[in-house]
Amino acid sequence: MSGLILAFAEQRNKAFRKPAFEVVSAAASLAKASGGEAAALLVGAGIEGLAADLGKYGVSKVVVLDHEDLDAFNGELYAKAVCQAVEKMGPSTVLFPGSSQGKEIAPRVAAALAVGIAGDCTEMAIEDGKVIARRPIFAGKIHAWVESRSDILVATLRPNVFSIKETGGEAAIEKLDFTPPAEPVKAVLKEVLQEAGDKIELTEADIIVSGGRGLKGPENYKMLEELASALKGATVGASRASVDAGWRPHSDQVGQTGKTVSPTLYIACGISGAIQHLAGMSSSKYIVAINKDADAPIFKIADYGVVGDLFEVVPAMIEEAKKLT
Amino acid sequence: MKIIVCVKHVPDTESKIKVAGDDCSYDPSGIEYILNPYDEYAVEEALKIKEAHDGEVTIILLGPETATKTIRTCLAMGADKAIHLVEDNPVRDAASVANILAATIKDLEFDIILVGKQSVDMDNGQVGLMVATELGLPAVSEIVSMECGDSAAAVKRNIEGGVEVYDVTFPALFTTQKGLNDPRYASLKGIMAAKKKPIDTKEFESVDSKVVIKKLDYPPARPPGKIVGEGPEAVSKLFELLKDEAKVL
Numbered sequence: 001m002s003g004l005i006l007a008f009a010e011q012r013n014k015a016f017r018k019p020a021f022e023v024v025s026a027a028a029s030l031a032k033a034s035g036g037e038a039a040a041l042l043v044g045a046g047i048e049g050l051a052a053d054l055g056k057y058g059v060s061k062v063v064v065l066d067h068e069d070l071d072a073f074n075g076e077l078y079a080k081a082v083c084q085a086v087e088k089m090g091p092s093t094v095l096f097p098g099s100s101q102g103k104e105i106a107p108r109v110a111a112a113l114a115v116g117i118a119g120d121c122t123e124m125a126i127e128d129g130k131v132i133a134r135r136p137i138f139a140g141k142i143h144a145w146v147e148s149r150s151d152i153l154v155a156t157l158r159p160n161v162f163s164i165k166e167t168g169g170e171a172a173i174e175k176l177d178f179t180p181p182a183e184p185v186k187a188v189l190k191e192v193l194q195e196a197g198d199k200i201e202l203t204e205a206d207i208i209v210s211g212g213r214g215l216k217g218p219e220n221y222k223m224l225e226e227l228a229s230a231l232k233g234a235t236v237g238a239s240r241a242s243v244d245a246g247w248r249p250h251s252d253q254v255g256q257t258g259k260t261v262s263p264t265l266y267i268a269c270g271i272s273g274a275i276q277h278l279a280g281m282s283s284s285k286y287i288v289a290i291n292k293d294a295d296a297p298i299f300k301i302a303d304y305g306v307v308g309d310l311f312e313v314v315p316a317m318i319e320e321a322k323k324l325t
Numbered sequence: 326m327k328i329i330v331c332v333k334h335v336p337d338t339e340s341k342i343k344v345a346g347d348d349c350s351y352d353p354s355g356i357e358y359i360l361n362p363y364d365e366y367a368v369e370e371a372l373k374i375k376e377a378h379d380g381e382v383t384i385i386l387l388g389p390e391t392a393t394k395t396i397r398t399c400l401a402m403g404a405d406k407a408i409h410l411v412e413d414n415p416v417r418d419a420a421s422v423a424n425i426l427a428a429t430i431k432d433l434e435f436d437i438i439l440v441g442k443q444s445v446d447m448d449n450g451q452v453g454l455m456v457a458t459e460l461g462l463p464a465v466s467e468i469v470s471m472e473c474g475d476s477a478a479a480v481k482r483n484i485e486g487g488v489e490v491y492d493v494t495f496p497a498l499f500t501t502q503k504g505l506n507d508p509r510y511a512s513l514k515g516i517m518a519a520k521k522k523p524i525d526t527k528e529f530e531s532v533d534s535k536v537v538i539k540k541l542d543y544p545p546a547r548p549p550g551k552i553v554g555e556g557p558e559a560v561s562k563l564f565e566l567l568k569d570e571a572k573v574l
Contacts, residue, residue, distance in 0.1 A: 017485070073489070075454070075464070075465070075466070076463065076464075079458070099485065100467070100482070100483065100484040100485060101484070103450060103466060103467070104454070104465075104466055106451070107419070107450075107451040107452075107453070107454035107455045107458070108454050108455070108457075108458045110420060110451070110455065111420070111423060111454070111455035111456075111458035111459050112458055114420075114535075115420070115535060116418060116420050116534070116535030116536035117418075117419055117420060117449075117451050117455075117535075117536065118449070118536050119419070119443075119448070119449040119450050119451050120448060120449070120450065127539075132539060135448075135449075136448065136544070137446065137447055137448050138336065138340075138342045138351075138445075138446055138448070139338060139445060139448065140544060141341075141342050141543075141544075142342050142344060142351065142541050142542070142543060142544075143541070143542055143543070143544055144538045144540075144541050145538070145539045145540045145541075145542075146536050146537065146538055146539060147536070147537060147539055148535060148536050149533070149534070149535050149536070149537055150535045153536070185463060186463035186493060186494040186497065187463035187464060187465055187491050187492075187493040187494075187497065188491060188492050188493075189489055189490070189491055190479070190490045190491060190492050191489075191490045192484070192487050192488070192489050192490070193487055193488040193489075193490065194486060194487045195486050195487050195488075198486075199486065201485040201486060203485075204485070207573075231574070250469070250503055250504040251483050253503075256338055256362075256445060257362055257363070257503045258503070264573050265567070265571075265573045265574075275338065275339060276338050279338075282544070282547075283544070285573070286567070286571045286573055287547075287550070288563065288567070294552075299550070299552065300550075301547060301550070302550045303547070303548075303550040303551075303571065304550060304551060304553050304563055304566055304567070304571075305550060305551070305552045305553060306552070306553055306554060306555070306556075306559045306560065306563055307552060307554075307555045307556075308555050308556035308557065308559065309556070312556060312557045313556065313557050313559075313560060315557070316557035316560035316561075317560050317563075317564075319560075320560055320561060320563075320564040321564075324564075324574060
């Protein structure tokens with residue numbers, strides 16, 4: 001028996017984001033595989049009403065720490081809340097989404113509890129009664145199966161990799177008190193600047209239309225944006241060349257010094273396929289490459305390639321995509 | 326103002342990494358090592374703060390003897406001195422790295438600690454915030470901008486669909502993300518000066534890793550793909566395949 005698997009269900013502005021359901025589903029799967037139990041943990045202010053939604057992902061219990069001091073996100077305070085819950089619940093494993101919020105909390109929890117942590121895990125399993133995790137290292141060139149030598153394993157899960165499974169019914173809801181620290185925290189969230197529009201986050205997108213040096217200039221990304229709007233659940237990414245040239249913001253960069261993405265479909269337009277770019281997208285389920293150079297390395301990794309001028313091919317793709325509805 | 330920058334000596338991103346015979350480590354032969362790219366942003370930001378606030382920058386590196394080359398790179402960029410915690414353990418886990426760094430740093434005077442958000446070998450992204458927690462410091466990870474005052478800073482980090490803005494009082498720790506700055510190249514003058522800057526090979530107590538590698542393997546090979554055709558004429562066939570074969574559209 002591998003003990004209680006606890007899933008941190010990330011909420012922002014009192015709503016769940018997709019990675020929360022992935023983590024809760026992953027915890028439920030692990031518990032099922034080990035014959036143990038899974039619970040979800042919800043932290044914030046005025047979020048009690050969200051708890052009932054989590055039962056359907058297969059956890060038997062949702063623990064809620066609801067306190068006004070937890071209204072604005074704060075990595076240090078949220079970590080303290082998680083630690084207080086962990087002390088009361090005694091899990092063997094604590095799972096976090098590898099989202100911006102999860103990454104701000106998880107390491108603090110592991111350090112405060114003096115236990116081990118595995119970041120950016122892409123698979124979890126039970127071996128000899130213990131939870132083990134698979135994580136890519138060296139930009140994904142190698143995968144490491146790791147285990148914890150301490151009582152607890154804290155792990156962050158790569159977004160868009162673990163499937164969301166609705167396997168359960170109702171979960172019992174348990175409220176725990178949060179004891180705020182005696183001293184006020186010294187890193188304070190002053191404001192959140194929202195991006196205009198509703199661009200899908202790259203690390204969570206199902207389809208990514210990505211452009212590289214072959215796009216020749218920022219104005220040509222409009223074409224990729226048009227293709228992305230015609231495909232459901234699609235967003236636009238960029239290679240390092242485009243970002244370094246100032247054509248696209250760094251938050252659009254896919255690659256070793258950008259984001260690691262796991263979409264169902266990655267369409268690489270005018271991207272040659274340098275190792276550092278592949279590091280960011282090689283775990284895409286399907287890869288399409290459009291490049292006028294038949295020898296471009298991207299064709300070695302693509303499932304489907306079109307050799308041609310992207311300025312002719314992409315408009316043809318937009319036409320086909322519009323027919324899809 | 327005293328700034329500490331924790332850096333790592335890592336394999337160059339072009340390196341082919343081979344799993345060693347024991348399945349739990351990698352074969353270091355033939356690998357070129359460099360300063361971790363994310364740590365470059367940390368060093369650069371430290372130097373900018375040093376220049377604006379009349380500061381001093383100390384580099385701390387936990388790594389093998391051969392890592393002195395990476396320390397000299399940082400000194401050549403403009404850092405003032407360094408502490409080298411000499412150890413050859415390339416698969417040490419994040420928790421124990423953080424324990425060792427925190428134990429070294431706690432005896433030092435500092436206002437700011439800067440660390441790259443992750444190292445490009447282990448790709449964990451945990452050490453920075455773990456050090457901050459162990460030292461009881463306020464911290465923000467993956468900062469993309471920093472306005473540094475004498476006793477506090479305003480920093481920004483990207484979140485999904487937006488940017489968070491934090492006010493942080495010193496002493497504090499930040500992990501650095503691409504976009505924070507444009508790291509400078511070391512000048513010839515800097516390289517010459519670096520040879521005379523002090524590197525203190527300090528003793529430290531080793532700590533066991535809390536997370537260990539059971540087995541290393543290569544990612545599953547992708548099945549071979551196909552060139553569907555040339556030019557815009559191939560697009561309708563492409564979409565047919567995506568719909569009927571891949572079933573993604």
